Amino acid sequence: MALQECGDGGAESLKNSSGASVDSQSSSEALDGFPLKHSNTLTNRQRGNEVSALPATLDTLSIHQLAAQGELIQLKEHLRKGENLVNKPDERGFTPLIWAAAFGEIETVRHLLEWGADPHALAKERESALALASMGGYTDIVTLLLDRDVDINTYDWNGGTPLLYAVRGNHVKCVEALLAGGADLTEEADSGYTPMDLAVALGHRKGDGESHPEAVPEQGEEEMRHLQLNP
Numbered sequence: 001m002a003l004q005e006c007g008d009g010g011a012e013s014l015k016n017s018s019g020a021s022v023d024s025q026s027s028s029e030a031l032d033g034f035p036l037k038h039s040n041t042l043t044n045r046q047r048g049n050e051v052s053a054l055p056a057t058l059d060t061l062s063i064h065q066l067a068a069q070g071e072l073i074q075l076k077e078h079l080r081k082g083e084n085l086v087n088k089p090d091e092r093g094f095t096p097l098i099w100a101a102a103f104g105e106i107e108t109v110r111h112l113l114e115w116g117a118d119p120h121a122l123a124k125e126r127e128s129a130l131a132l133a134s135m136g137g138y139t140d141i142v143t144l145l146l147d148r149d150v151d152i153n154t155y156d157w158n159g160g161t162p163l164l165y166a167v168r169g170n171h172v173k174c175v176e177a178l179l180a181g182g183a184d185l186t187e188e189a190d191s192g193y194t195p196m197d198l199a200v201a202l203g204h205r206k207g208d209g210e211s212h213p214e215a216v217p218e219q220g221e222e223e224m225r226h227l228q229l230n231p
Contacts, residue, residue, distance in 0.1 A: 063088065067096035067112065070105035079115060086117050093123030101129035101145070104138040109145075119148040125157040134162035134178065137171035146181045159189035167198045 063085055066075040075096070079085050087095050097117040100108040109129070113119060122128055130150050133141040142162070146152065155161050163183040166174035179185075185195050 062090070063096050064090045064094060064099045067105065067108055068099040068103045070100070070103075070108045072108055072111055075108065076111075076115075086112060086115050087121060089121075089123070092125075092127075094127070095121045095123075095129075097121065098123060098127065098129045098132060101138070101141050102132035102136065104133070104136055104141065106138070106140050106144070109141050113144070113148065119145050119150050122154070126154070127156050128154050128162075130154060131156060131160065131162045131165055134171065134174050135165035135169055137166070137169055137174055139171070139173040139177055142166075142174050142177050146177065152178060152181050153184045153187050155187065155189075159187075161187050161189075161195075163187070163195045164189060164193075164198065167195045 061069070061071070061074070063075060063078045066078060085096075087097075089095055094102075095117065097109060097112045097119065098121065100112060119129060128150070130142065130145045130152070131154065133145065153161055153163075161183070163175065163178045163185070164187070166178055183195075188194050
């Protein structure tokens with residue numbers, strides 16, 4: 001799932017492209033070639049931010065759009081209309097919690113959990129709140145979800161895990177939180193790539209700013225923890 005709200009701490013777009021050799025290309029080229037992609041896009045229109053001649057008012061937005069925008073008062077009013085609405089999926093299987101996590105709405109996530117939202121829910125292509133929060137770099141949401149004992153190694157339709165997406169997005173704090181929570185460094189996407197492989201593609205140790213693509217496989221998990229993910 002490629003998200004178009006960008007920036008560190010924002011949902012980042014993942015590029016769709018074929019695999020590339022990290023030995024023969026630069027780190028940035030290797031990252032562009034990393035075959036980890038999603039089929040869908042979360043757009044401003046779906047979030048309720050569509051620009052039109054008649055601007056949408058809050059009372060015209062769905063519970064999913066309200067959750068994505070962090071409109072807590074209106075969201076709570078909607079949820080009072082039915083006890084099952086808090087976990088109601090949209091056409092792709094996204095619940096309000098998944099939407100809030102995808103757009104970094106920490107207070108909305110916190111309230112939805114208090115109101116009975118299921119943190120374990122998966123969308124139709126196995127997207128999860130944890131994976132989308134990890135992709136966006138929202139460490140506070142990642143931590144909150146991990147405290148609810150969600151599956152830290154949950155995978156989506158192409159084998160992407162929260163750790164893979166956090167590493168791919170250069171979200172160091174998310175990577176640290178996921179590793180501390182026991183995320184599996186050896187979990188492969190359908191392409192056969194693991195978080196360790198992606199760390200090799202990034203090719204930087206913390207502190208020296210130089211590429212060391214050969215070091216990670218030899219030194220294993222501990223070396224992964226000391227990688228500088230921001231080349």
